[in-house]
Amino acid sequence: MRTVTIRFLVCVFVGLGLGVFALATISGAEQATSPAAVGPDLHVSKHPTWPFDLLVEPGGVITFAILVENLGTGQAQGVVLTDTLPEDLTFVGASNNLCGGPCPMEVKGQQVIWQMGNLAPDTQWQWMEMWARVSATVTVGTILTNTVEIRGANAEIDSNPGDENPDPYANNRSSRTIEIISATPDLEIYKEVTAGVAAAGESLRYSIRLVNQGAGAAEDVIVTDTLPFSVTYLAHGSDYLIGDPILVTPTVSGQQVVWTLGRVPGHGWGYLTVDVRVSSTATMGAILTNVATVSTSSPELERFANEFVREDTLVSDIPNLWVDKQSEGQRTPGNQFNYRIRLTNYGGGSATGVRVTDTLPAELRFITATSQSCLDPLNPAICQLNPFTMTIQGQQIAWEIGRVPPGIGETYIMATVEVSPSVVPGTVITNVVTIGGSAVDGNPGDNVYTSTLPVVESADPDIAVFKSLETAPPRPGEQIIYRLRVINQGAFPLPNVILTDTLPISVSLRATANTTCFAPPTCVDDAFVPTVQDGALVWNLGEIAVNGYGSFFVTVDVPVTVTAGTILSNTARISASALETDLTDNESLAAVTIIGTATPTPTASQTPTATRTTTPTPTGTHTATPTATPTNTRTATPTPTATPTATPTSTRTATPTPTARRVYLPIILYNR
Ligand SMILES: [Ca+2]
Ligand SMILES: [Ca+2]
Ligand SMILES: [Ca+2]
Numbered sequence: 001m002r003t004v005t006i007r008f009l010v011c012v013f014v015g016l017g018l019g020v021f022a023l024a025t026i027s028g029a030e031q032a033t034s035p036a037a038v039g040p041d042l043h044v045s046k047h048p049t050w051p052f053d054l055l056v057e058p059g060g061v062i063t064f065a066i067l068v069e070n071l072g073t074g075q076a077q078g079v080v081l082t083d084t085l086p087e088d089l090t091f092v093g094a095s096n097n098l099c100g101g102p103c104p105m106e107v108k109g110q111q112v113i114w115q116m117g118n119l120a121p122d123t124q125w126q127w128m129e130m131w132a133r134v135s136a137t138v139t140v141g142t143i144l145t146n147t148v149e150i151r152g153a154n155a156e157i158d159s160n161p162g163d164e165n166p167d168p169y170a171n172n173r174s175s176r177t178i179e180i181i182s183a184t185p186d187l188e189i190y191k192e193v194t195a196g197v198a199a200a201g202e203s204l205r206y207s208i209r210l211v212n213q214g215a216g217a218a219e220d221v222i223v224t225d226t227l228p229f230s231v232t233y234l235a236h237g238s239d240y241l242i243g244d245p246i247l248v249t250p251t252v253s254g255q256q257v258v259w260t261l262g263r264v265p266g267h268g269w270g271y272l273t274v275d276v277r278v279s280s281t282a283t284m285g286a287i288l289t290n291v292a293t294v295s296t297s298s299p300e301l302e303r304f305a306n307e308f309v310r311e312d313t314l315v316s317d318i319p320n321l322w323v324d325k326q327s328e329g330q331r332t333p334g335n336q337f338n339y340r341i342r343l344t345n346y347g348g349g350s351a352t353g354v355r356v357t358d359t360l361p362a363e364l365r366f367i368t369a370t371s372q373s374c375l376d377p378l379n380p381a382i383c384q385l386n387p388f389t390m391t392i393q394g395q396q397i398a399w400e401i402g403r404v405p406p407g408i409g410e411t412y413i414m415a416t417v418e419v420s421p422s423v424v425p426g427t428v429i430t431n432v433v434t435i436g437g438s439a440v441d442g443n444p445g446d447n448v449y450t451s452t453l454p455v456v457e458s459a460d461p462d463i464a465v466f467k468s469l470e471t472a473p474p475r476p477g478e479q480i481i482y483r484l485r486v487i488n489q490g491a492f493p494l495p496n497v498i499l500t501d502t503l504p505i506s507v508s509l510r511a512t513a514n515t516t517c518f519a520p521p522t523c524v525d526d527a528f529v530p531t532v533q534d535g536a537l538v539w540n541l542g543e544i545a546v547n548g549y550g551s552f553f554v555t556v557d558v559p560v561t562v563t564a565g566t567i568l569s570n571t572a573r574i575s576a577s578a579l580e581t582d583l584t585d586n587e588s589l590a591a592v593t594i595i596g597t598a599t600p601t602p603t604a605s606q607t608p609t610a611t612r613t614t615t616p617t618p619t620g621t622h623t624a625t626p627t628a629t630p631t632n633t634r635t636a637t638p639t640p641t642a643t644p645t646a647t648p649t650s651t652r653t654a655t656p657t658p659t660a661r662r663v664y665l666p667i668i669l670y671n672r
């Protein structure tokens with residue numbers, strides 16, 4: 001639902017907090033962790049599906065999440081996954097896309113066997129689901145054990161020689177126990193901050209998660225949230241998916257917010273949200289204490305707590321504005337191209353009186369500008385078009401931005417300029433943009449950005465790629481959709497075009513889609529399927545005619561274990577069999593900062609080896625790495641939604657993939 005909203009609101013959406021970082025940082029970090037030996041190291045582990053624990057009633061259906069990985073440095077060949085079910089469990093179904101679609105599967109008695117083919121080295125975070133029914137006659141209190149095992153045809157290595165276990169096969173087997181419970185309810189409540197910042201004068205969103213971990217319905221359910229004294233109630237919302245999604249209105253009295261929910265069925269769950277503003281007189285280091293409780297008139301199993309106490313320490317309210325600038329379109333004498341000026345606030349508090357100033361060099365003439373602001377940190381996908389007042393004084397153009405809180409959506413100014421016809425190709429044009437406000441800035445160094453670009457000959461061959469984000473800044477556990485725009489903006493048809501996208505290693509691929517118009521005006525959907533080579537997606541695009549263009553969409557899952565503040569960097573590259581003079585636009589990097597905290601907050605048993613996330617480090621040199629993109633007029637084709645992979649259809653009513661932002665189980669399309 002949220003993703004759909006974004007699509008209609010925003011045509012061209014580049015993620016918040018995009019930065020330009022050195023590419024070498026990523027590959028360097030990967031190499032540093034590679035062991036000396038070459039070979040595969042298969043890994044499998046079995047988990048509950050969030051948010052439920054492995055408790056099920058007689059006759060009920062249980063869903064397992066299975067993580068399949070090759071942590072080694074070599075390809076695993078002929079991989080076979082075998083799941084052995086205990087006597088009182090009957091296989092119902094499974095879902096995966098690990099073989100470019102579901103892997104071949106067969107059921108032999110109590111064993112379920114998947115032929116997974118070959119798994120590339122460094123294949124991580126690939127999830128599948130399996131669900132099974134418990135016998136209706138099994139006794140309450142019974143413990144059932146379910147084991148999964150992975151084997152390949154070639155010998156494995158120990159990919160983590162630093163740990164105490166040298167056996168490369170120790171991680172090839174995983175068991176889970178499930179407990180048979182009576183059909184009794186058991187409510188669980190959890191609270192977190194999912195948007196905004198806990199700082200003086202700023203607003204934030206509390207999300208309360210309610211889960212009935214039991215198999216029986218809870219009657220007369222009431223949720224009470226007691227807000228800290230130093231905040232003011234602003235608004236409420238719900239993402240209440242118990243049965244049908246419905247909007248639940250609470251009563252608000254002083255610092256108490258009370259929802260009367262009535263009946264919550266077994267295995268039902270949902271979200272309630274409260275937006276608040278922190279008092280401007282609160283001090284850094286003070287603690288906001290917030291207590292959420294849930295009650296029911298039904299007797300509970302009482303394994304899960306009905307109260308949650310949340311404490312947030314107020315952070316510094318000093319803002320840190322940031323600006324950069326990217327060029328889009330071919331820079332040739334006498335022609336127009338665009339500058340995209342992106343801005344955000346990486347600090348703890350809002351900046352006010354913010355102004356962006358762009359100073360054009362003599363070789364450029366200002367034509368026009370458009371802008372987009374998404375300045376509500378609690379609703380970063382809600383944006384306005386052309387909200388900023390612009391003033392022009394000679395070669396200097398300024399925009400009044402006003403208040404810029406931290407945690408905002410993609411806010412930018414797109415300026416169209418014309419290159420003077422008398423400029424000699426090869427001339428380097430230098431353009432400086434600055435951002436400033438009335439407050440102190442945490443890091444003034446990134447408030448100025450200097451872009452240097454060469455002017456090229458219009459008769460040259462020139463292919464370009466531009467990468468952007470289609471979705472709002474993600475939280476852990478959410479999805480990101482990247483868009484790669486490709487255009488032949490040169491004077492010749494280009495053969496053998498190859499597009500490559502290197503994903504951050506901590507995300508998993510969910511789906512890809514594309515719309516291409518490589519021989520305009522004819523356009524085709526999903527004409528290309530990428531292959532995966534060394535962790536990168538590779539599309540062989542063949543020939544692209546002059547002015548041919550296309551968009552490639554890549555949907556990835558951010559694991560719940562990635563922490564807020566992590567920067568995910570992602571680079572796209574394009575090449576053709578032609579001699580280009582402008583290679584600055586053959587590479588484009590998108591970097592996005594993870595906001596908020598993980599929604600699911602899995603328990604230790606649910607967290608599969610959480611420390612393998614590589615966090616690329618910004619180089620800190622805030623200098624121009626120019627990228628280019630098709631001009632706006634050529635990308636007016638409707639944006640297709642990235643094709644979703646098959647959704648597991650568990651018979652359980654509350655299979656936890658109800659909203660785009662709560663997805664816990666990444667399902668991978670391609671692995672070889
Ligand atoms: Ca292994
Ligand atoms: Ca309880
Ligand atoms: Ca700054």
Ligand SMILES: [Ca+2]
Pocket residue numbers: 462463464580582583584585586
């Ligand atoms: Ca180029």
